[in-house]
Amino acid sequence: MKKSTEVCSHFLVHLANGLQRYPKTLILLTCLLCGWSLFYAAGHLGIDTDTTKILSEKLSFQQDRKRFIEAFPQEDQAILVVVETNMPEQTTKALDYLGTQFRKEKKQIESVYIPGAGDFFDRHGLLYLDLDELDELASKLDEAQPFIGSLADDNSLNGLLSIIGQAISQEIVELPADLNPLLNKIRRAVNAAGEAKTYRLSWQQEMLGEDRDLLRTQRFILLKPKLDFNELVPAEKSLAAVRVIVDEAKTVFPDVSMHLTGEVVLEHDELISVTRSAEIALIFSVTLVFMVLYIGLRSIRMVLVTLTVLLMGLLLTSGFAALAIGHLNIISIAFAVLYIGIGVDYTIQLCLRYRELRQNELPRSQALRDAVRKVGPSITLCALTTSAAFFSFIPTAYKGVSELGIISGVGIFISLLITLTVLPALLKLFRVDTSSAITVASEGMFPDWVYRFPMRHASVVRWTSAALVLAGLGLLTQTRFDFNPLNLRDPDSESVATFRELLKTKDTSPMTLTALAKNKDEALDKARKLKRLEVVENAITIFDYIPEKQKAKLAIIEDLSLVLGLHLTTFPPMHHDTVENNMEVLDEFKQDIDEHLEDQPDSELSGALHLLREDLDQFIAKLQSESEQAKKAMLDKLQFSLLDTLPATMNLLLKGLTAGPVTIDTLPEDLSERWLNKDGIYRIMISPSRDLNEAKNLREFVTEVRKVAPHATDLPVIYLESGNAVVGAFQQALVSALAAIILVLLIIQRSFKDALLILLPLMMTAILTGASTVVMNNPFNFANIIIIPLLFGLGVDGGIYIMYRLRNPEREQSVLRTSTARAVFFSLLTTLCSLVSMAFTPHPGLASMGQLLAIGLILTIVCTLIVLPAFAYKAER
Incomplete structure (x- = not known):
């Protein structure tokens, strides 16, 4: 370790000496490069928000989806x-x-x-009724022909109430609707007209029944x-x-x-919700970050210099992303957050070491050279390990994170280069006053026992840590991944609330599956097998749009047309009678009710008629108190409420009497093309029998259906398989990252013990953060799993800094008193403050991300500054 550190220090000293001779030139050239990078990124760095591309297209479920969309492109992005x-x-x-x-x-x-x-x-709607239902409807309409004929001759309030009055008093007129419910609806219409409210009687429901498909x-x-x-x-x-x-x-x-x-609206509302929540979080984050940086650096100029260096690095990294990839996706766009979280770590380390050396009264130039010499090797090692962790994400099938790994991995080296070159030049050019910081640093922020606690109570810390790790490992067996993206979206948004409501109903669930078949026999065979599954409500093919028993149904329709259709081709619209005639018909209708109640006081209709009689009295009394114009308006409203829908209903029925045989060739093109494409590929749509808001139901639905149709696809498969792919990709990446970090540490440190100690905070943080998802019921999901690269980078960085300071002691009696420990603390605190505000946003995805990030960063601080010194102290003894 010493040899590699000395070589690195020697190189960095020469680099610093050479560059510090021309600080203005260096800054000017860097600014020009940043300007070009900004210009190039503005013209070439696009945003690809197509969520279907964040996973590798080579995955089997992605291939299944691709085949479906190629066969039926109209089903994509609706x-x-x-x-x-x-x-x-x-x-x-x-x-x-x-x-x-x-x-x-x-x-x-x-x-x-x-x-x-x-x-x-x-035209063909009646053919889709069951044969018994059609026969029943035909019988009802046959008997109600006089009612229909009378209204065809006089489609007005007069005509309607006259014929219903006859049915009440004489009980010889058959109606196309049950009389008792009809009377209750007439009563509602009367009340609505009297109160100037809107009400319509549905003649389709009256004739066909409310439960018809x-x-x-x-x-x-x-x-x-x-x-x-x-x-x-x-x-x-x-x-x-x-x-x-x-x-x-x-x-x-x-x-x-x-x-x-629908998926398009859900994703759009998601982006808007995330943007708004991020704006809220940004306001608090900027304020908190500035405050933490000022408390840590104790200098406005030093804070501004730090922010300038971070901005330069971001611009250069953006230029690289534009050059190397050409776009950002919804995952790789997080590179800015990761860059700031790790980049600020390097700048704070150098700034605080520079301030510490100035405290020892070294000249400014000497302090800058020594700061680079002392801090350079450790942040270089951090850059190597962190970039290795990011690069390990490149081979995974999670394309979004793979691109994030490329951008962030290179961004780490950009940050390192800017920190070791431009930052010293800025500190030299802009004379930073460190006098106020010197006093605070020398006195210490806490009592002496705080700084010595990890070493004095090393055994307690070690045994407590071991117990927590064992408990954490036990809880890790219960961790889960929430693959349902609906749980990460704003539950109060229109799109999410509507989607969840549709999921509750078997007939309207948008979470259906689709299977493809190469021919008719295969399509019918698959559909038949799928319908037998308990988790399947229905399996629909184009053949389900060919009505059954057409010959018998067409015969019924033909007979019905003889009754209704020969003398009537179009049902007449409403016509308005005079106020006097309408008042007269109301009185006659009331008399018909009175006659029925007098003759049959205990009939089935008596209850409804009594209520209607009372409401009619009130309505007529109100009419008599109004002006002629007001009377006409009330009577017109009553007629509208009772008869507005009748012409459309009768015209639809009359049109249905012209139905002919239905075949696949006679189906409308916009329908048939969704079930049978030009290449002869059939589509089978499989609907669930259970509420897919429940993760268990969704998993069972997908699993059982794919036993029959292994290549079934659509949203349920995409949700489930995307989750599996993400978990698999992160498992692969984390194993690779850990192996890469260990390899780099062993090569540089040449000490297995030191490498193990450096990894201690990282591993302990990872275990306890994973365990917290179980304790706090905040499972891993598509949002919060993105923080893992950040925790990996910061976890290993902190361990490197502390171990480097322990292995290269100066005059400090406790490592926690050093600028290194303060830099670790304030850099982690800065990152925490920059992102923790997400935990308090209304967006569930951001909130889960912020919550887990806060836990992870707090654990990183504790494990790096308390646990690691305790274990390292044992090693020193």
Whole structure:
């Protein structure tokens, strides 16, 4: 160790002597290089926020996903618009309006697909009912033909209440709906009209029943947006355009709920949420970092010099990233945080050693040369070990971290070079006053027993550390990786809340799987086997869009058309009668109710009729107290509430009477292309039978389905396999990093004992940090696992500094009194303050990252400044 240290010191002294002769020239050239680096990075360093690229494309599940997207490209990167109200007619109106507006926005939207909508389903919708359901509907409509015919002749409040009044009083008129529920809904319409509120009676629900699949009140629109992955927020423009249309639709349909979700929206909201949370954290971080640097360095000029050196290094590293890779991904963009965390360590070490030597009254030039000579070897060794740790991430399948390893590994050497050359030049050029720092340093910040504690109580520290490590190792067996990215996203955001709500329902879960088949027989065979699985609710192919028993259903439809369709091709719109006629029909309707209650006081309808009678009395009384104009408005509102949806419902029904046979060739193109591509590849969509908000259910769903379809893909597989790939990549990288660090330490130190002691804080911190994830229920995830490289770098660096000072003692009686220990403490504290504010942000991912980072850095400080001296003291004895 001494020989290599002497060689390194000798070289660094010559380097410092040569460069200090021309400090202005050195600074000017460095500034020019930084300027060029900034210019080049601005023109060539892009942002690739495509999350599908952060893992190697060679992974099997990535290949499966690639094959699926190549076969069905329209399924990639979609925005899901969820439209929902309490009646299907209103949902359909909103759906049609949105579809029209989205199709006009060709600049930001590539394609629009509305499942179950369009002329095909309007015409053939009845064929998708079960045979018994269709037969029941036909019978009901056959009996209700007089009702339909009467309203076709007089589609008004007069016509409706007259025929319902006949059904109540004479009970000879068949209605297309159950009378008791219908009376309750008429009562709601009466109350709404009296209170000037909006209410609509759904004739589709009345005729077909509320539980029919054809009458979903929740519908979807799939949009394929145009994304720009060169932007930090690639979906910003397209989503802005979509949201403008949705906001306009909300004003047109105020009673319709419209929400955006899907992977594109989730990732966009994630980036916005992270950005906002980071801005909050940044304000506190900058303040805390400046305060810590000032407390540690005791000089505004020295703080500014330190920040200048860090900025230069960041600019040069950015230029290298632009030159070597050309882009940053959502992982490698963290290189700035890692650079500051480790780079500030080098600058503080040199600054505090320089200040310490000035305290010994050495001349400025001599103090700078000695500081470089004494600190240079240790920070050079730190750079070697830390960069080796980062470079070990390059061969992993986690492409995002692999690129981070390249940028950060080279950035470490840039930081080392800037620290050993430009920093001394700046300190020489800008005369830093160290007088106030000298007094504080000499007196010490704590009582003497604090500095001597690790050595005086070495046995206690050692045994306590051993016990904690054993307990930590036990807890490490319970660590887990949370592979669900939804848990890292803002739960209050519209996209996450909507996505989670959809996951709860079997029929609407967006977390489906997709399997491909080369021919019809394979597709049907796989679907049949998948449907037998307990975890599968359904397995859909294009053949599920071919209605069963078409011949029998078409015969029923043909018979029904003879009853309804021969004399009626289009149902007439509402027409408005006079106020006098409407008042008269209300009185007649009330008389029909009175007759029924008098003749059959205990009938099934009596309860509903009593309530309706009371509300009618109040409504008529209110009408009589109003002006003619107000009466007309109230009566029009009542007619609108009762009859607005009837024409659309009847026209849809009439159109359904023109249905013909359905084959694969007659299916609409926008539907068929999503299930059977031009190359003859069939798609099978597998929906879960359980709530995939639960990690256990998601894992079982993927596992069981892939036993039948090994290459099944889509979001559940991507979430699960991405987590497995990330864990595997980090395990591989950490083993490689540890091996590289040990190798470098053994080569440089030439002492197995010293290498082991240097690794002690790193290993103990790693074990206890991992154990804390179990104790605090903060499992590893896609966000907080990124801090591991930072903890590796800082953990080994601190050990090197302390061991180097212990092996090269000067006049200090305790290593904790030295500038080296203070530099380790303040550099770790600076990093802690720069990042710990994330723990208090509302974003779950950043919060988990900040929490784990705070624990790791605190443990690094304790293990480096207390545990390591205690074990090293034993070695000295």
